[in-house]
Amino acid sequence: xxxxxxxxxxxxxxxxxxxxxxxxxxxxxxxxxxxxxxxxxxxxxxxxxxxxxxxxxxxxxxxxxxxxxxxxxxxxxxxxxxxxxxxxxxxxxxxxxxxxxxxxxxxxxxxxxxxxxxxxxxxxxxxxxxxxxxxxxxxxxxxxxxxxxxxxxxxxxxxxxxxxxxxxxxxxxxxxxxxxxxxxxxxxxxxxxxxxxxxxxxxxxxxxxxxxxxxxxxxxxxxxxxxxxxxxxxxxxxxxxxxxxxxxxxxxxxxxxxxxxxxxxxxxxxxxxxxxxxxxxxxxxxxxxxxxxxxxxxxxxxxxxxxxxxxxxxxxxxxxxxxxx
Amino acid sequence: xxxxxxxxxxxxxxxxxxxxxxxxxxxxxxxxxxxxxxxxxxxxxxxxxxxxxxxxxxxxxxxxxxxxxxxxxxxxxxxxxxxxxxxxxxxxxxxxxxxxxxxxxxxxxxxxxxxxxxxxxxxxxxxxxxxxxxxxxxxxxxxxxxxxxxxxxxxxxxxxxxxxxxxxxxxxxxxxxxxxxxxxxxxxxxxxxxxxxxxxxxxxxxxxxxxxxxxxxxxxxxxxxxxxxxxxxxxxxxxxxxxxxxxxxxxxxxxxxxxxxxxxxxxxxxxxxxxxxxxxxxxxxxxxxxxxxxxxxxxxxxxxxxxxxxxxxxxxxxxxxxxxxxxxxxxxxxxxxxxxxxxxxxxxxxxxxxxxxxxxxxxxxxxxxxxxxxxxxxxxxxxxxxxxxxxxxxxxxxxxxxxxxxxxxxxxxxxxxxxxxxxxxxxxxxxxxxxxxxxxxxxxxxxxxxxxxxxxxxxxxxxxxxxxxxxxxxxxxxxxxxxxxxxxxxxxxxxxxxxxxxxxxxxxxxxxxxx
Numbered sequence: 049x050x051x052x053x054x055x056x057x058x059x060x061x062x063x064x065x066x067x068x069x070x071x072x073x074x075x076x077x078x079x080x081x082x083x084x085x086x087x088x089x090x091x092x093x094x095x096x097x098x099x100x101x102x103x104x105x106x107x108x109x110x111x112x113x114x115x116x117x118x119x120x121x122x123x124x125x126x127x128x129x130x131x132x133x134x135x136x137x138x139x140x141x142x143x144x145x146x147x148x149x150x151x152x153x154x155x156x157x158x159x160x161x162x163x164x165x166x167x168x169x170x171x172x173x174x175x176x177x178x179x180x181x182x183x184x185x186x187x188x189x190x191x192x193x194x195x196x197x198x199x200x201x202x203x204x205x206x207x208x209x210x211x212x213x214x215x216x217x218x219x220x221x222x223x224x225x226x227x228x229x230x231x232x233x234x235x236x237x238x239x240x241x242x243x244x245x246x247x248x249x250x251x252x253x254x255x256x257x258x259x260x261x262x263x264x265x266x267x268x269x270x271x272x273x274x275x276x277x278x279x280x281x282x283x284x285x286x287x288x289x290x291x292x293x294x295x296x297x298x299x300x301x302x303x304x305x306x307x308x309x310x311x312x313x314x315x316x317x318x319x320x321x322x323x324x325x326x327x328x329x330x331x332x333x334x335x336x337x338x339x340x341x342x343x344x345x346x347x348x349x350x351x352x353x354x355x356x357x358x359x360x361x362x363x364x365x366x367x368x369x370x371x372x373x
Numbered sequence: 374x375x376x377x378x379x380x381x382x383x384x385x386x387x388x389x390x391x392x393x394x395x396x397x398x399x400x401x402x403x404x405x406x407x408x409x410x411x412x413x414x415x416x417x418x419x420x421x422x423x424x425x426x427x428x429x430x431x432x433x434x435x436x437x438x439x440x441x442x443x444x445x446x447x448x449x450x451x452x453x454x455x456x457x458x459x460x461x462x463x464x465x466x467x468x469x470x471x472x473x474x475x476x477x478x479x480x481x482x483x484x485x486x487x488x489x490x491x492x493x494x495x496x497x498x499x500x501x502x503x504x505x506x507x508x509x510x511x512x513x514x515x516x517x518x519x520x521x522x523x524x525x526x527x528x529x530x531x532x533x534x535x536x537x538x539x540x541x542x543x544x545x546x547x548x549x550x551x552x553x554x555x556x557x558x559x560x561x562x563x564x565x566x567x568x569x570x571x572x573x574x575x576x577x578x579x580x581x582x583x584x585x586x587x588x589x590x591x592x593x594x595x596x597x598x599x600x601x602x603x604x605x606x607x608x609x610x611x612x613x614x615x616x617x618x619x620x621x622x623x624x625x626x627x628x629x630x631x632x633x634x635x636x637x638x639x640x641x642x643x644x645x646x647x648x649x650x651x652x653x654x655x656x657x658x659x660x661x662x663x664x665x666x667x668x669x670x671x672x673x674x675x676x677x678x679x680x681x682x683x684x685x686x687x688x689x690x691x692x693x694x695x696x697x698x699x700x701x702x703x704x705x706x707x708x709x710x711x712x713x714x715x716x717x718x719x720x721x722x723x724x725x726x727x728x729x730x731x732x733x734x735x736x737x738x739x740x741x742x743x744x745x746x747x748x749x750x751x752x753x754x755x756x757x758x759x760x761x762x763x764x765x766x767x768x769x770x771x772x773x774x775x776x777x778x779x780x781x782x783x784x785x786x787x788x789x790x791x792x793x794x795x796x797x798x799x800x801x802x803x804x805x806x807x808x809x810x811x812x813x814x815x816x817x818x819x820x821x822x823x824x825x826x827x828x829x830x831x832x833x834x835x836x837x838x839x840x841x842x843x844x845x846x847x848x849x850x851x852x853x854x855x856x857x858x859x860x861x862x863x864x865x866x867x868x869x870x871x872x873x874x875x876x877x878x879x880x881x882x883x884x885x886x887x888x
Contacts, residue, residue, distance in 0.1 A: 119494050123492035125492075127487070133490075135484060135501075135506075136506065137505050146491050147492060150492055150493065150497070193487075
């Protein structure tokens with residue numbers, strides 16, 4: 049659990065971060081979103097004290113971060129950055145082992161952990177452990193960057209535009225592999241991104257910043273359907289449709305769905321609390337052609353044609369829109 | 374080539390000694406420079422504002438001519454190994470300092486931020502990330518410094534620190550190409566070997582070799598002390614000779630033969646020699662009879678009572694071809710013939726060396742006093758290329774020739790001042806790079822013609838015989854003409870500080886202790 053209270057950073061007269069507060073529970077992910085210069089990266093870097101706050105408080109499980117040596121604090125926080133920053137003179141294995149080494153882990157423990165992480169992140173240790181960063185693609189390097197951040201099993205993960213420099217396809221792959229990591233359920237994650245869609249896909253809580261101030265701190269659905277002010281509304285407007293895909297769950301449109309039974313047996317299961325985006329993105333091309341969706345709701349399992357599902361969904365969107373407007 | 378091998382064979386122990394001295398000088402200065410410049414480079418990478426100042430200052434050090442730098446240290450450090458090491462150390466600073474700074478600067482910010490973000494302390498960021506990544510650049514700097522130092526270390530011979538420069542400068546002074554090569558070739562080889570050795574060290578897996586490195590550094594450290602223990606602590610009379618005097622038949626060997634003396638000698642640059650005797654680093658030097666510093670530094674010339682040194686009458690040495698084309702040149706230069714006696718020349722030298730007048734104004738004042746000065750009337754005629762060696766008297770003589778030629782003829786002049794020795798001037802005359810320069814009959818006789826022992830014996834005491842001999846030989850062999858002697862005899866002179874000489878009752882060279 050991490051709590052930030054009235055965090056402020058002032059450069060000369062300029063308030064880069066102004067009274068930012070939020071709390072993120074263990075297992076949750078918070079996304080800091082905003083335009084360039086909104087103070088999101090500064091906020092993140094104050095948490096691991098790469099930037100010293102001008103005022104405010106950061107509590108890590110009720111202990112005040114400011115009371116500890118910043119070096120100690122950082123070893124409890126995995127850190128992933130956009131430019132990755134792997135050490136070019138270290139092998140992949142040595143790169144991932146940096147923090148365990150700093151913590152004086154036994155060699156065998158470090159190695160086991162590093163190899164396990166490499167396999168989890170789909171950079172097989174057998175092939176990549178002894179290679180150097182320049183021998184890997186950008187996407188693979190960022191996988192190493194993530195493995196490095198997770199290596200010592202820190203309770204907190206800080207990510208600064210972790211997927212920002214990658215092409216859309218690589219980004220999507222890494223993102224989904226990242227989200228599937230079981231370890232994340234026991235960690236508190238804070239990430240900075242300028243990509244709202246990414247924030248909606250990855251985060252439980254989204255904090256929209258502008259000029260150093262929090263505009264709204266809420267879950268994706270609330271942001272979409274109950275924006276706190278015009279800034280938030282304008283900020284989300286461009287991608288409204290895609291965001292709704294990410295935010296709406298099957299159960300939200302349950303009542304609008306048709307009730308016919310499926311005609312074919314090759315169906316896939318989709319949970320009722322899955323977002324529509326994830327429901328669609330799980331279908332392959334072949335499945336899409338004649339797909340039907342099976343949904344579970346209140347103990348019952350039902351099957352639907354995708355085409356009907358989509359029609360219903362569109363209808364729902366129109367309905368919801370007319371309601372908010 | 375064969376001559377070179379013969380020279381090596383004959384001087385093997387001397388060569389070995391010089392190579393060791395050379396390695397010692399290069400290595401110690403380099404080690405000290407690394408010890409200072411690497412931490413300094415790291416420090417200025419942390420304090421950006423100091424960086425340009427520190428690098429600028431070391432850059433200025435780099436531009437100071439080596440001889441000037443060596444001369445500057447003699448008052449503080451005396452002569453011998455210490456000033457040489459300090460000078461070499463200063464020259465090695467810039468490349469190492471700048472490369473350390475640049476190397477650290479060039480470590481990508483993302484890598485530094487990641488390192489810090491991982492929870493590395495500042496020290497860990499430096500030692501685990503910045504230094505390893507900057508290492509190739511730092512090593513490149515050390516290699517540059519090494520090559521510079523092997524080269525500059527030849528100049529250590531000028532302050533009595535030994536090294537391969539003894540052969541090189543001895544050879545230049547004595548017009549002995551074999552001797553020059555005997556110093557230059559090993560120096561070049563040393564530069565290449567050192568460079569490759571460091572390249573080799575760079576490739577070693579340093580992280581895995583900590584114990585070996587510690588042992589080697591310890592050994593090198595003690596080795597440094599052995600080298601550092603300077604020869605200059607030897608008791609007895611300290612005598613400073615320049616390489617030319619040391620090697621010439623009519624120099625130190627003649628002195629040993631005629632007087633039966635053996636001295637503790639240190640080899641010094643002729644310009645630094647006077648500085649050394651003034652500061653008391655040496656007790657005796659072999660200078661020139663007309664040197665202005667004799668008066669300035671209160672030195673006493675000891676009488677050459679056994680006629681060890683040959684006559685050194687000074688005349689303009691001119692290419693015959695030019696005299697045929699421009700006969701007026703001879704007429705004009707002969708205006709000075711016989712006019713400059715020892716006392717006059719010493720006075721002129723004194724005015725430049727001690728009263729800090731320029732050679733040009735001293736020359737003009739002298740010519741005016743003799744009613745020989747005329748305003749410049751050059752009309753863009755042929756430019757006579759006049760050369761000089763690197764000492765004051767030559768500068769004054771060249772200024773005299775220059776003003777006479779420009780005032781009395783329509784010829785132009787082109788001055789090539791400060792050529793580094795007899796060999797360079799003489800070779801330039803043969804190739805047409807020079808048309809005229811002031812030369813001394815004794816030098817032409819002993820250094821250029823190198824006559825046999827018997828020929829030397831026959832003529833050495835007779836200045837007219839020497840003049841006729843060189844005139845004939847030069848006309849026939851080199852198409853060069855010695856004009857009429859200017860008057861003074863700038864022969865070698867053994868001199869001591871007047872106080873020391875008077876205290877010991879030294880009047881002539883034969884009064885000196887024999888060893």
